Amino acid sequence: MHAATAAAVLGAGVAYALAGPDGRPVVYTLVSVLPILTLLAALASGHLPDRRPWLLAVVGLVLLCAGQLLFPGWVNEPHLGRAQGSALDLTQSTAHMFFLVGVAAAIRKRASSDPGGIIDATLFGLCAGGPVWEWVIQPRLPAAAQPFGEVLLLADLLVLCGVIGCVLRIGMMAKPGRGTLGYLLVTGVLTLAATATGTLTTGSGTVWSTGVMMAAYLTLAAAPLHPDAPAITLPLSAGPGAGSQRLGWLAAALSANPLIAAVQVLRGTESASLLLPVGTLLVVPLVLLRIRHLSGQRDRAEQTLAYHATHDELTGLCNxxxxxxxxxxxxxxxxxxxxxxxxxxxxxxxxxxxxxxxxxxxxxxxxxxxxxxxxxxxxxxxxxxxxxxxxxxxxxxxxxxxxxxxxxxxxxxxxxxxxxxxxxxxxxxxxxxxxxxxxxxxxxxxxxxxxxxxxxxxxxxxxxxxxxxxxxxx
Incomplete structure (x- = not known):
């Protein structure tokens, strides 16, 4: 499977590079349709037992294809990572959210054994996305970038980083499902790289950004076909409890964006105002969810202690x-x-x-x-x-x-x-x-x-x- 995926990536890249301006949108559209077909084929064959998460991913991919069909000219023009704030940007952001929600739903049972670790890994990804935005992406946005487009681009960046952290954590928990998770991880990294490439390059650089994005589509197409795919929805044994390291992630999540914004203010950069509100809107719900999880752990521990203090361990009767x-x-x-x-x-x-x-x-x-x-x-x-x-x-x-x-x-x-x-x-x-x-x-x-x-x-x-x-x- 790995060899076939690599060959498909190489073949699509060569076809895209050799195609003229009229042929490139066709190549790109065919590549973007492929993961829809593989997902539907895997669902139809029963290879994917949990249907709802994958159907959400299909909806997101269909939205991406619809955007490409409505705006076919963007393939030949710099668009990815340009924060233009167009209808295509909104379509792509909405599609990414459907896809990411689908991925989260697919791994919810696997994550149920260690929800705290998953939240912490997601927070780590969000925290890592802040410096990438402030010191790599935002300073190199074109002058034509629109505020709404910047918000969409930043939200996409942070969500992608969060999902990458989440998938990494889940892949570290146990071996079953790592093949499919690996393809999903590569898809997230390539999507992030395509966005960054679109921001950092101009002119002919659009060939590179769209080429990397096609590679992301092809790795996503391979994910549901991998033999490990059914395992990523299976629950695992309980993970470790919360400790000082886990609480440290909460502190990092709460302080990362304000610290970055403070550095930008000290440098006299006006961009500090964007990361703080947008990043906080994404981080705060996760932090609240983590605090709720910690509170639930404490309540359950107190209930267990109270039960053992009043009940016989062997029979469960009053002691x-x-x-x-x-x-x-x-x-x-x-x-x-x-x-x-x-x-x-x-x-x-x-x-x-x-x-x-x-x-x-x-x-x-x-x-x-x-x-x-x-x-x-x-x-x-x-x-x-x-x-x-x-x-x-x-x-x-x-x-x-x-x-x-x-x-x-x-x-x-x-x-x-x-x-x-x-x-x-x-x-x-x-x-x-x-x-x-x-x-x-x-x-x-x-x-x-x-x-x-x-x-x-x-x-x-x-x-x-x-x-x-x-x-x-x-």
Missing amino acids: RRHIAAEIDRALAEVDRGTLDEVTILLCDLDGFKPVNDRYGHPAGDAVLKAVAARLTAAVRREDLVGRLGGDEFLILCRGALGSGTAELTARIIEAVRAPFPLPAGVVSVGVTIGLAQARPGLAVDRDLLIGLADADMYAGKAARRRDDTAPINR
Whole structure:
């Protein structure tokens, strides 16, 4: 594919150079149509599974072709990078935006694993575009350049630099898709080079700028045909978190354009007024997006810490600290008279140790997680289930249970006693439940309430042992 692309670039360049003024627009138009055909062919064959991004790129390319057909004479005249502010300039800028949005949409899933890095790379590209504009392009614009044309040209330059940085970052993340990303990167660089060549050269220099632009079209035509093309829409594993280097990009993005403008002011150059507003219009939304991403990371980290501080890591139930705090809160409501009753059920598994001894701790952990799920399903929606540690669980019931107490304990016993299918075999465990209740007027604190439930639970275990060892009358 690389050889075929190189041969196509060489052949198109030779044909363009040998063609006369009447033939060059034809050669250029044929070359600009080629990526449309390859994109549509790849979509029709199913080679590109994510259709929408590539269709956006097709719309941009169609706009470019339409502009060339409406203004065919520009191929033989200096136009690229001249900031003329014509309708063709506006058409080309709009087309570039469609194409760039399409590229961004194509890689959105791949970028989702490291959105911060993608934003930082885009900011780096935008920051790099500032010096190129102020010290290379703008001073060499022709006297006929129009303010609107300069704005369009600067926006094109900055967006191209941002996309180049973005594609570079994505290509560095993982190997799949690098072939197509490489062609997209070369397309961006060649488009930027064609614009710069059009600004820096005059007269016959238009041959070079349009020749470089044709090479950009041909590399773009190769991108969807590369075997790696389907991979650039596949998500990757999560990238590294934000650090001091990432925050440094934010500082660079916020300070780059003002510093360049300050240098221009000190030099007495009037061009400083253009880069600052246009560059800032592009940089500020990205910086805000990056800050939002950092804020989201912080919020998610805080939520994770809060969850782990109140939940058991193995089962996901409330941990000892959280269930103790909830019991204290419920007892305080009982003391105030706003809650008529609090019931706790202390559940201790029977026969759990043999499961660990015979099948190992992974099997024991699987049983504990299954018991946690069964307890949660057996209780009422408003009840709270927690794990105190080991094979001991506690259920907090707010409000009077009445006759429902026996029904609840029966559901729990039946749910826990059901067999547990494990990879090593089917196991069963039992459960002994100790119950304690607090009502208004009774001076009961959390430790006493749990102690009463614990005593009731051990009384139940002792009674069952007596039943198991009692002689059978014949």
